Amino acid sequence: MKRFLAVMHARNLEFIRDRSALSWTLIMPFFLVFAFAFIFSDDNKSLYKVAYVGDQTQLDASEISFMDTQHLQVILYKNKEEALSKLQHHQIDMVFNERPEPIYWINASSPAGYMLERILWGSGGSDFNKQTVDGAEIRYVDWVLPGILSFNIMMGCLFGVGYVIVRYRKSGFLKRLKATPLSALEFLIAQMCSRLLLMLTITIFVFFGCDLFLNFTMLGSYLLLFLITLLGSICMISLGLLVAATISSEELAGGILNLITWPMMILSGVWFSLEGAHPFVQNVAQILPLTHLVDGARAIMTEGQGIADIYLNFIVLSVMSIVFLFLGAKIFRWE
Amino acid sequence: MEPIIEIKNLEKHYGDVNAVNGLSFGIKPGICFGLLGPNGAGKTTTIEMMEGVLEPSAGEILYKGQRIGSQFKNEAGIQFQATSLQEFLTVRETLQLFKNLYANNLDWDELVELCSLQELLDRDNQKLSGGQRQRLLLALALVNDPELVFLDEPTTGLDPQARRNFWDLVRLVRSRNKTIILTTHYMEEAFELCDEIVIVDKGKLIAEGSPEVLLKNHFGDSIVQIPQKDISSSQLDRLALSHKARGEWIEFQTHDPQVIIEALLKVSVSLAGMRLRAWSLEDLFIHLTGKQLRL
Numbered sequence: 153m154k155r156f157l158a159v160m161h162a163r164n165l166e167f168i169r170d171r172s173a174l175s176w177t178l179i180m181p182f183f184l185v186f187a188f189a190f191i192f193s194d195d196n197k198s199l200y201k202v203a204y205v206g207d208q209t210q211l212d213a214s215e216i217s218f219m220d221t222q223h224l225q226v227i228l229y230k231n232k233e234e235a236l237s238k239l240q241h242h243q244i245d246m247v248f249n250e251r252p253e254p255i256y257w258i259n260a261s262s263p264a265g266y267m268l269e270r271i272l273w274g275s276g277g278s279d280f281n282k283q284t285v286d287g288a289e290i291r292y293v294d295w296v297l298p299g300i301l302s303f304n305i306m307m308g309c310l311f312g313v314g315y316v317i318v319r320y321r322k323s324g325f326l327k328r329l330k331a332t333p334l335s336a337l338e339f340l341i342a343q344m345c346s347r348l349l350l351m352l353t354i355t356i357f358v359f360f361g362c363d364l365f366l367n368f369t370m371l372g373s374y375l376l377l378f379l380i381t382l383l384g385s386i387c388m389i390s391l392g393l394l395v396a397a398t399i400s401s402e403e404l405a406g407g408i409l410n411l412i413t414w415p416m417m418i419l420s421g422v423w424f425s426l427e428g429a430h431p432f433v434q435n436v437a438q439i440l441p442l443t444h445l446v447d448g449a450r451a452i453m454t455e456g457q458g459i460a461d462i463y464l465n466f467i468v469l470s471v472m473s474i475v476f477l478f479l480g481a482k483i484f485r486w487e
Numbered sequence: 488m489e490p491i492i493e494i495k496n497l498e499k500h501y502g503d504v505n506a507v508n509g510l511s512f513g514i515k516p517g518i519c520f521g522l523l524g525p526n527g528a529g530k531t532t533t534i535e536m537m538e539g540v541l542e543p544s545a546g547e548i549l550y551k552g553q554r555i556g557s558q559f560k561n562e563a564g565i566q567f568q569a570t571s572l573q574e575f576l577t578v579r580e581t582l583q584l585f586k587n588l589y590a591n592n593l594d595w596d597e598l599v600e601l602c603s604l605q606e607l608l609d610r611d612n613q614k615l616s617g618g619q620r621q622r623l624l625l626a627l628a629l630v631n632d633p634e635l636v637f638l639d640e641p642t643t644g645l646d647p648q649a650r651r652n653f654w655d656l657v658r659l660v661r662s663r664n665k666t667i668i669l670t671t672h673y674m675e676e677a678f679e680l681c682d683e684i685v686i687v688d689k690g691k692l693i694a695e696g697s698p699e700v701l702l703k704n705h706f707g708d709s710i711v712q713i714p715q716k717d718i719s720s721s722q723l724d725r726l727a728l729s730h731k732a733r734g735e736w737i738e739f740q741t742h743d744p745q746v747i748i749e750a751l752l753k754v755s756v757s758l759a760g761m762r763l764r765a766w767s768l769e770d771l772f773i774h775l776t777g778k779q780l781r782l
Contacts, residue, residue, distance in 0.1 A: 158587030162573055169575035323571035331540055331565040332588040
């Protein structure tokens with residue numbers, strides 16, 4: 153325990169005193185959140201999203217011409233309730249189905265819904281019945297904030313653990329530690345706890361810091377949000393430990409970490425929703441840990457979902473953490 | 488006396504390269520033991536196997552008669568040839584980190600004083616001079632009050648003054664009844680510090696014993712040197728003494744310098760540039776291997 157605390161304390165000091173690393177993990181998420189809040193604050197939509205509930209093969213001519221409208225994206229939904237919930241949050245602009253009877257729904261407080269209604273009528277869909285839903289808009293910044301915080305956790309954990317351990321190994325510091333009674337497990341757990349403590353502190357700080365200025369939506373349980381953040385961080389650190397387990401070249405480590413982070417940056421739904429993306433892409437996204445962290449955190453914050461709705465994200469993150477950590481500890485080399 | 492650490496038929500192969508090729512020796516407790524050889528002789532490989540950091544390809548290492556076990560790490564202090572330390576920590580914090588890794592500790596004030604670190608405690612460990620850094624690394628090796636201290640080329644890269652200061656430090660550590668195992672390619676360093684040495688070359692042992700005894704066994708007592716320009720070849724012929732040319736010098740090896748000096752005077756050689764020197768381990772190395780130390 154004394155050894156574990158000593159290594160953790162030294163690592164904490166190193167991180168806090170390394171100004172460039174500290175400012176990077178602290179300032180970047182603020183910068184991103186505010187940049188996105190301002191860049192995407194206007195409502196000049198370039199794309200309207202329409203949800204079709206049912207089976208696409210059963211469409212008749214009028215809908216097809218409606219769907220052929222430029223700048224309009226049609227997303228197929230099996231579940232009407234899910235589509236309507238998205239409509240309430242302004243994440244899609246219109247929902248319609250044809251069976252059992254032709255109905256369309258728009259959000260009464262969304263100008264996009266009004267536009268689409270006109271287009272539908274003009275494309276020969278005037279026989280549809282109109283229904284409306286109500287619901288405050290989830291701004292893009294509300295939606296993207298859990299993504300950015302998760303993204304920051306991913307970068308901080310992967311590079312902060314993976315890259316640092318490789319640097320220790322390359323410089324011979326790990327070899328020096330090997331000559332002491334410190335065990336590999338004590339060392340790895342100390343690195344993990346140090347990073348966990350720092351990332352959680354920073355994330356909480358950024359979370360409430362952004363809230364002060366943006367007053368973003370938080371519908372769910374803070375405890376649940378904390379738990380998924382904790383689990384997501386553990387998962388990312390474990391992945392970082394696995395990457396750093398044996399390699400001693402910083403260039404190789406940087407390359408591998410980039411290879412891991414780039415797909416997650418793009419495919420895990422940090423910046424944009426993957427709804428409507430090719431099913432293959434959606435499947436790939438499911439094997440990325442960041443997807444589960446982002447989805448879970450976003451569901452809690454913007455939809456107020458509980459553990460019953462997102463337990464799958466928890467399970468996937470837990471299993472991944474255990475696998476990464478086990479493999480990482482098994483193949484770890486001091487030199 | 489039982490050796491504190493003993494190696495038997497130790498080998499280390501890297502592919503086709505035999506870095507260490509069947510080394511055996513034992514080290515008595517309480518002495519300063521030197522492992523000498525040119526760069527690439529296998530010194531570091533040998534000492535790292537003894538430290539338990541490197542796995543031998545063959546042979547065995549016995550610490551107090553047993554194979555190296557868990558207690559070894561608590562009782563050994565190690566200074567590697569090249570070690571980098573965790574960045575952004577002061578000397579004090581670096582020492583504290585290592586202090587906390589061990590069950591036993593040398594008293595803090597004693598350690599700081601022994602290695603003359605009083606003035607440096609609050610300095611960033613990356614901002615130390617070569618000599619200061621070696622003192623810190625030595626302090627890290629002593630932090631657990633070890634019985635056995637390994638120093639791998641501790642003075643390589645230091646200026647002569649810093650090297651001499653470090654030697655004083657090693658003598659101080661040695662006076663506390665610790666066993667020191669030192670590698671070096673400076674023969675002078677080994678002569679100054681070591682009670683016993685082994686000389687290795689190409690992974691093999693070529694000589695062992697105390698430096699004085701080794702020199703006595705292999706050479707006469709001293710060498711008389713005359714500058715080449717002060718002595719002609721006809722004078723040399725008339726002398727009929729065995730001699731060697733060495734750089735600018737002609738050298739005569741002898742048990743009794745007086746005999747040589749009288750012979751030189753007889754053939755009217757000027758003694759103005761004459762020097763008398765003792766044999767060094769450097770000479771011994773050349774004598775044993777037929778080549779210069781590859782520095």
